[in-house]
Amino acid sequence: MTEQLRQRMGDQPLPIPNNQPDVQSLLIADIEERRQLGITRYGTALQPHNGRDALRDLYEELIDAALYVRQVIEERAAAPAGPACPHCHTTTPSMKEPSP
Template sequence: MTDQPAKTRPGDQPLPAGGQECVQDALIALIEERKQLGIQRYGSPLMTHNGRDAGRDAVEEALDLTVYSMQVAMELRDLRGVVEQVRALRDDLRGITGARWVADALDKILDPPATEATDHSCTDNCKGVTGIRGLLEHVGIDTSGQDITVNGRLVEPARKTPDNPTTSSTGADNLPKEP
């Protein structure tokens, strides 16, 4: 790793600046979860020369990934619309006596300051409020046990609670399952 960031070329996106959560750490945790699931299901982790056609498996999984990626893109498009509605609500709240604190809280969620990552590594202390559920709960709206829907479409399923064990409590649980 170099001390100097790479230079951008015309048309490139801006270089990453700060952030909230380390993607590689989350991916490593998911890989470990999948390994443990494989051991639980099949008695061992995925091994080479196991009698399966790995090329066929890879193509099938790549097709599934493409479909799930499109689903994510579509859902993110919908969430961007929700964020714009929340921004408009925030702006309206600024004009209501006694509601300025809610608008200020929404500012922190909608436009969080970038964290300085001087060593370009992630730490556990850079987790912030994310998602529409996090936004609602941060401003005091209890969403436990409730699906989050936008225009009648489910955008975030309810989380597991002691009273509702059939729903999910972590982002990893909400990832698409194998077909």
């Protein structure tokens, strides 16, 4: 790396390299899997000018995503602090706002 890593005031700590797969590669694999699912289910990969309203599709997907996020927040708030997942070595903090 030719430039030094820089951390700006207010940033989270720099990522710690580890032996886990990089997220970009995981995302690429997920996209390919979704592409194949679309071809299997609809007979084609997602293409522009396909007769659907992409903005409406996105909006509906974002509503679903917000629901899943809210579910996780509620579940974390209701559960005692503990391992975030069996593969992580961190604890799950409460997502509720601290009391004044």
